[in-house]
Every structure is written in C-alpha cells, then in structure tokens.
Amino acid sequence: MTAYAAHTTPTTADGGPLLVAGLLLAAGGGRRLGGRPKALLDYAGRPLVEHAALALRDGGCGPVQVVLGAAAADVRERARLEAYRVAVNPGWADGMGSSLRAGLEALADTGARAVVVALVDQPGVGAAAVARVVAAYRGPGSLAAASYEGKRGHPVLFGRERWAEIAARAVGDQGARSYLKLHESEMTLVECGDIGGPADIDTPEDLHLLRDGASDPPSTTKC
Numbered sequence: 001m002t003a004y005a006a007h008t009t010p011t012t013a014d015g016g017p018l019l020v021a022g023l024l025l026a027a028g029g030g031r032r033l034g035g036r037p038k039a040l041l042d043y044a045g046r047p048l049v050e051h052a053a054l055a056l057r058d059g060g061c062g063p064v065q066v067v068l069g070a071a072a073a074d075v076r077e078r079a080r081l082e083a084y085r086v087a088v089n090p091g092w093a094d095g096m097g098s099s100l101r102a103g104l105e106a107l108a109d110t111g112a113r114a115v116v117v118a119l120v121d122q123p124g125v126g127a128a129a130v131a132r133v134v135a136a137y138r139g140p141g142s143l144a145a146a147s148y149e150g151k152r153g154h155p156v157l158f159g160r161e162r163w164a165e166i167a168a169r170a171v172g173d174q175g176a177r178s179y180l181k182l183h184e185s186e187m188t189l190v191e192c193g194d195i196g197g198p199a200d201i202d203t204p205e206d207l208h209l210l211r212d213g214a215s216d217p218p219s220t221t222k223c
Contacts, residue, residue, distance in 0.1 A: 020134050020157070021112035022061030023103040024052050024084075025175070026120035027069025027092035032203045037070040038121045040078065041201065043210050047079040052120045056155075057083065059130025061116050067103045069093070095173030104163050114142055115163070117176070118155040123209055124197035125154055132190045133157050145180075146198070147189040153198035156180070 026039040026049045033041075039049035049066065056064045064084045068075050069092025076086065089102040100117070107115060114137050116130060129146050133155050136144035142159035145152050156176065158166055162183075169179045180187065201209055 019110070019112050020061055020137060021107050021110055021115045022053075022056030022059075022064035022130070023100075023107065023115050023117045024049070024056060024064065024066045024120060025096060025099045025103065025117065026052065026075070027067050027072075027089050027099040028096070028121070029070035029093065033201070033207075034204070037075065038201060039068065039075045040071060041121075041207075041210060043123055047075065048123065048210070049075060049079050049081070049120050051123060052118055052125075053081065053084050055125060055127045055130055056116065056118055058127035059116070060134045061130060063107075063110055063112075065103050065106050067099045067106070069099060095171075096175040097170035097172050100170040100175050101167045104167050108163075112160065113137070113140060114157055114159045116155045116157045119200065121201040122154060122198055123201070124199055125192075126196055128195040129192040130155055132192055132195075136188050136190050138188075142188075143183060143186050144188040144190055146192040146196075148191075148193040148196075148198045150189070150191070151198075152180070152187070152189060153192075 028038050030036040030038050041048040043051045053064055053066055066081060066084050066086045067089050069089045072088045087102055087106045089099045091098040116133055133144055133146050136157060140159040140161040142157060145156040146154060166176050166179050170176060199209055
C-alpha cells in the first residue's frame with residue numbers, strides 16, 4: 001500500500017478529459033436510525049443524497065450514477081436528481097453488495113475508465129476529497145482510496161478492469177470490503193484528512209454530523 005497526494009486532474013493520452021464515473025450508494029433503509037432512509041436525511045435544508053451526488057459531480061466524476069433502494073419513490077420525488085443517472089435496486093435489503101453490483105452494471109455502457117464509489121451517509125466527504133481520488137487514476141487497473149490520518153476510507157476508485165471481480169465478490173453487506181482486503185498491497189492511499197472527515201451516520205447519536213460538518217474521528221470502514 002502506498003500513500004499519495006494529488007491536486008491535478010488527469011487526462012487521456014490525447015489530452016482530453018478522463019472519463020471517471022461516480023457511483024453513489026444511497027439505497028439503505030436506515031434500520032439503526034429507526035427506519036429513516038439515509039438518502040432523505042436533511043442536510044442544509046435538502047436531502048442528503050443531493051449533497052453526496054453533487055460532491056461526486058463537482059469532484060470531477062461523470063456520469064454520476066445514484067443507486068436508490070429504500071423509499072426510492074419518495075427520494076425521487078423530494079430530491080433534485082435530474083443531473084444524474086438513477087437506478088433502483090429492488091434487492092437493497094440484501095445489503096450494500098447488491099447495490100454495488102447494480103451500480104457497476106448500470107455504468108457498464110458508459111465507457112468509463114474507472115469509477116469512484118461514495119456512500120450517502122458521510123457528509124464530511126466533499127468534492128475536494130473526490131477530486132484527489134480521481135487524480136490518483138493511472139490506468140484501468142488503478143485502485144485508490146481516500147485516507148484520513150492514514151486510515152482507508154471513502155471514496156474509493158476502481159479501474160475498469162477490476163469491476164468484474166469486485167461485482168463477483170460483492171455479497172451481503174460487505175460491499176467491496178473482501179476485494180479491498182485481498183488487494184490491499186496494490187492500493188494507493190490519498191490523504192484527505194485536511195479537507196474532510198469520514199464519519200458516517202448509522203445511529204440517532206450520529207445525526208449531529210448533519211449539523212457540525214462531520215468533524216468527528218473516523219468510524220468503522222464499511223467498504
């Protein structure tokens with residue numbers, strides 16, 4: 001595992017912009033939040049899913065694919081998602097793995113060279129962190145992730161040639177965790193602790209993160 005810091009936007013060999021898709025996993029039902037879907041949590045007066053999708057777009061990702069699940073109809077009605085591709089995962093209750101597979105499948109026709117995966121429940125992860133991770137792209141085999149004080153977090157970048165194996169291993173609520181553990185030595189860590197925080201919203205006690213900018217210490221890594 002190597003550490004890396006980047007501030008430039010990568011380009012293709014002919015100087016054109018690199019096509020790095022964004023994938024926002026926003027399907028969870030918020031079981032530990034009393035059944036409040038995380039995508040609909042209020043953040044600065046708007047649904048949290050809008051903030052997370054905008055962070056991917058403003059960080060240099062395109063297209064941005066949003067995967068919904070719990071209360072998908074309500075999310076579509078209340079959130080402004082017209083600028084993004086939206087897919088609904090009917091199997092969202094099976095865990096994050098099914099949403100990751102659904103998102104990668106939805107992006108298969110885009111020609112994207114890589115994807116940056118983010119979670120909807122981390123309000124402290126903004127466009128600046130996304131941009132740094134995008135800039136870590138080096139080829140179709142790229143594997144990079146934001147780190148916070150040296151600890152791996154989100155977002156995570158997967159080069160295109162890795163997608164099939166990631167999807168195959170994405171089961172239950174593990175997402176890409178088993179894949180990342182297996183390929184840990186190949187990963188580039190991009191320090192983002194100076195521009196964001198990885199704390200996530202799992203329980204009612206975490207809801208203060210929606211008010212104070214998610215400045216708390218890192219919580220457990222989910223992916």
